[in-house]
Amino acid sequence: MRKEVLIGGFGGQGVILSSVILGRAAAVYEGLYSVQTQAYGPQSRGGASKAEVVISDELIDYPKALNPDYAVLLSQQAYEKYLSLVKEGGIVIVEKDLIPNRNEELEKNFRVHAIPFTKLAEESTGLSLTMNILTLGFLVKLTGIVSEEAIEKAVLDSIPKGTEHLNLKALKKGFELGEKALKGEL
Amino acid sequence: MRYPFPVGTVDFIQGDEAIARAAILAGCRFYAGYPITPASEIFEAMSIYMPLVDGVSIQMEDEIGSIAAVVGASWAGAKSMTATSGPGFSLMMENLGYAIMTETPLVLVNVQRSGPSTGQPTLAAQGDLMQAIWGTHGDHSLIVLAPATVQEAFDMTIKAFNLAEKYRTPVILLTDAEVGHMRERVYAPHPDELELIYRKLPANEEEAKYPFGDIHGDLVPPMPVFGKGHHTYVTGLTHDEKGRPKTVESEIHEKLLKRIVEKIEKNKKDIVDYEGYGLEDAEIVIIGFGIVTRSAMRAVKELRKKGIKAGLLKLNVLWPFDFELIERIAEKAGKIYVVEMNLGQLYHMVKEGANGKVPVELIPKIGGEIHTPKEIIERIKDNLR
Numbered sequence: 047m048r049k050e051v052l053i054g055g056f057g058g059q060g061v062i063l064s065s066v067i068l069g070r071a072a073a074v075y076e077g078l079y080s081v082q083t084q085a086y087g088p089q090s091r092g093g094a095s096k097a098e099v100v101i102s103d104e105l106i107d108y109p110k111a112l113n114p115d116y117a118v119l120l121s122q123q124a125y126e127k128y129l130s131l132v133k134e135g136g137i138v139i140v141e142k143d144l145i146p147n148r149n150e151e152l153e154k155n156f157r158v159h160a161i162p163f164t165k166l167a168e169e170s171t172g173l174s175l176t177m178n179i180l181t182l183g184f185l186v187k188l189t190g191i192v193s194e195e196a197i198e199k200a201v202l203d204s205i206p207k208g209t210e211h212l213n214l215k216a217l218k219k220g221f222e223l224g225e226k227a228l229k230g231e232l
Numbered sequence: 233m234r235y236p237f238p239v240g241t242v243d244f245i246q247g248d249e250a251i252a253r254a255a256i257l258a259g260c261r262f263y264a265g266y267p268i269t270p271a272s273e274i275f276e277a278m279s280i281y282m283p284l285v286d287g288v289s290i291q292m293e294d295e296i297g298s299i300a301a302v303v304g305a306s307w308a309g310a311k312s313m314t315a316t317s318g319p320g321f322s323l324m325m326e327n328l329g330y331a332i333m334t335e336t337p338l339v340l341v342n343v344q345r346s347g348p349s350t351g352q353p354t355l356a357a358q359g360d361l362m363q364a365i366w367g368t369h370g371d372h373s374l375i376v377l378a379p380a381t382v383q384e385a386f387d388m389t390i391k392a393f394n395l396a397e398k399y400r401t402p403v404i405l406l407t408d409a410e411v412g413h414m415r416e417r418v419y420a421p422h423p424d425e426l427e428l429i430y431r432k433l434p435a436n437e438e439e440a441k442y443p444f445g446d447i448h449g450d451l452v453p454p455m456p457v458f459g460k461g462h463h464t465y466v467t468g469l470t471h472d473e474k475g476r477p478k479t480v481e482s483e484i485h486e487k488l489l490k491r492i493v494e495k496i497e498k499n500k501k502d503i504v505d506y507e508g509y510g511l512e513d514a515e516i517v518i519i520g521f522g523i524v525t526r527s528a529m530r531a532v533k534e535l536r537k538k539g540i541k542a543g544l545l546k547l548n549v550l551w552p553f554d555f556e557l558i559e560r561i562a563e564k565a566g567k568i569y570v571v572e573m574n575l576g577q578l579y580h581m582v583k584e585g586a587n588g589k590v591p592v593e594l595i596p597k598i599g600g601e602i603h604t605p606k607e608i609i610e611r612i613k614d615n616l617r
Contacts, residue, residue: 066415070244073417080244081382082415107529108605109414 048102049191050111052131054124055141057095060178061120065097067182067200068192072101074203075196081109094123101191116189118181120144120163132156137189139181159188159227166223167216176216179205183220188227233423236284240422247385247411248315250418251341252277254389255313257420259428260339261287262312264301266294266320269353270409271343274315295320299327299340306336307466309457311393311430315341317409319350321360321367328402329368330468332492335444335453337396337431339389341405343412346600355600356409358522358573364404365551371489373496375403375503376551378521382416388548394429395503399495400452406550408573410523410602431455434462444488445473451495496552505548506557510536514543516612517561519582520571521547523602528571530605535612542612550578558585568592569612571603 051068055061062084069082078101085096098111113133119125120141125148132138134155140148142160161184167177179201186197198217205213226232237243237253245253252274255263263278265271275289282289288305292298298314305312316324321342331338344360346352360367364376375395379385385407392403434440434454440462445453453473456462465475470485478484496503510532511517518528525546535542545561547554558581562568568590570579579594586592595611597603 066244069415073244074242077242079417081417082244083410084413106416107526107533109410109416109523109526110602110604112604112606 048100048106049116050114051099051101051116051118051185051191052096052111052114052128053098053118053120054094054096054128055120056123057093059095059120060175061095062097063204064118064178064182065099067179067197067204068185069099069101070203071192071196071200072099075199076192078103078192079106081106083110094121094127096124096128116185116191118185120177120181122147129153129156139185139188141177141181159184159232161223161232166219170219171212171216173212176212179213179216180220180223183217184224184227185220187221187224194221233285235423236281237420239420240425242417242419244415245382245418246273246413246415247379247382247407248273248343248413249277250382250386251315251389251405251407252281253420254386255339255393256281256285256287257423257426258311258390258393259430260311260313260393261285262302262305262310263287263289263314264292264298264305264312265289265314265316266292266298268317268320270345270356270412271315271317271320271341273412274341274343295323296327299324299331299338302338303327303331303334303336306338307458309459311337311397313339313341313393315343317343317345317353318347318360321363325363325367325369328374329370329372331402332368332372332374333370333468334466335400335455335492336402337400337455338402339392339396339405340402341389341407344406344408346598352600354409356411356523356573356602357598357600358408358524359577359598360406361521361550361572361574361577364406371493373493374401374551375399375496376406376549377403378406378548378550379411380522380525380546382411382414382418384548385411386418386420390426390428394427397429397431398452399499400431400455401496406522408523433457437462440464442473443475444471446491451491451498500552500554503549503552504554504557506554507546507548508543509546510541510543511545511561512543513541514564515541515566516569517543517545517565517567518569518571518608519545519547519558519561519578521550521578524571524573527603527605528608531608531612534605534609540612540616547578553581553585555581555585558582559587559589562586562589565590567615569595569608571595571608573597573602
């Protein structure tokens with residue numbers, strides 16, 4: 047089982063952190079192999095940001111995502127750059143409000159879930175910056191790539207002290223949305 | 233002893249962080265460095281951990297000073313390390329030679345980025361291979377290790393310290409920005425699981441008189457420690473067994489240099505390490521080191537699925553170089569490909585090893601991206617057509 051995940055957005059959205067949490071959940075709490083890599087440039091906020099996570103039950107040779115099984119696209123730029131890389135039939139999660147221009151023809155190749163994550167994060171926790179954790183919860187529930195327990199532990203390992211309640215709230219909101227998406231209620 | 237990071241368990245960390253933690257587990261208690269992308273995370277980790285294990289981490293004025301401080305700390309008895317990347321590695325060449333000449337155990341990590349000069353600071357390359365082996369002037373030998381995964385970065389750091397202490401020599405850990413920055417599953421052993429080597433000290437006052445003499449017949453002299461009462465002289469000039477400068481006597485120079493080279497060459501079997509995949513029946517053998525062997529491994533698996541008998545030789549130690557191993561492979565294989573992130577360095581060593589017995593072809597790549605498996609596969613398949 048080799049699964050490739052690509053997360054793309056802009057600096058400041060927590061793209062890198064969510065990829066690290068996902069990789070950690072797999073490696074530390076699921077006993078799987080995982081590798082996280084990121085496009086690393088001098089920019090920090092505002093510039094393009096991309097991270098990849100490869101998860102497998104055996105030693106991982108090539109460490110990058112060649113044809114992502116799952117993609118989380120959080121900006122128009124990331125959408126345009128990475129959508130075509132996704133494996134046919136793969137799951138694509140899209141930040142609806144931040145990606146106004148969509149390619150319907152290309153999207154037919156994938157299972158696309160377009161959701162206003164930033165808005166929902168702000169509504170559920172009062173902080174739009176919990177969007178990355180909410181989205182991670184959604185990805186995990188929808189794909190089962192790691193268990194809910196594993197991702198929850200990895201989130202708690204990786205966030206600043208005092209923000210546990212807020213982040214778990216965002217994560218659980220993500221699970222809830224994922225559950226709805228699985229039932230076709232979204 | 234309590235460690236400021238988890239031991240005896242699995243963690244998910246960057247290659248740079250793994251190197252810092254492994255160094256501390258190996259007993260390193262002195263780090264001197266100068267920040268440089270993509271090696272700075274090693275320094276950052278050392279600055280956090282060292283004060284918590286009664287060690288020292290110090291920022292020097294530049295990379296020349298960094299390796300100089302490491303040489304001094306090693307003579308004061310501490311296992312010592314520095315880390316840098318291309319431009320800093322160039323600056324360290326002078327004192328790397330001093331460390332070789334004075335037989336000072338130390339670990340020098342080079343997290344390679346694209347050069348020459350400041351090049352592409354954030355992107356990976358393997359362009360410093362020849363410099364790692366031959367960059368410092370004069371006849372010499374040393375040890376060069378190359379990890380391909382974060383786990384290997386961890387394990388090879390411990391090995392680097394053991395080899396440095398065992399053979400009283402600088403050891404270079406030649407990694408790259410890709411391995412340095414990627415996060416990966418790592419098992420960090422409990423200290424009880426580790427076999428650590430410490431340098432041989434003079435057994436008595438008589439032995440301490442010969443810090444550069446082969447008094448045990450194993451080519452590695454015991455190393456006195458500054459501050460322990462011995463009268464020791466350490467110089468980069470050609471010196472006799474007592475360490476006294478002897479700069480015009482050709483036989484003293486020859487004896488010293490031959491021993492420095494032979495203590496590595498004659499222990500090649502102990503030092504050299506490699507992994508093979510599918511070599512038993514491989515008609516096409518890919519040879520490489522570090523990060524690109526992961527692409528090559530995937531390429532070999534894919535080629536085998538298509539019925540092409542491919543194999544991989546992943547070199548974990550680049551110096552001393554096992555030319556005989558390459559020759560043995562060349563005697564069986566139909567063709568050798570060398571995959572590396574430069575315009576051809578390992579290629580020349582492999583060609584020398586292959587000794588004309590089989591065609592050797594280079595698959596180079598520069599610009600910061602690692603080869604994709606597809607790039608390797610297509611190049612090999614093109615040639616089969």
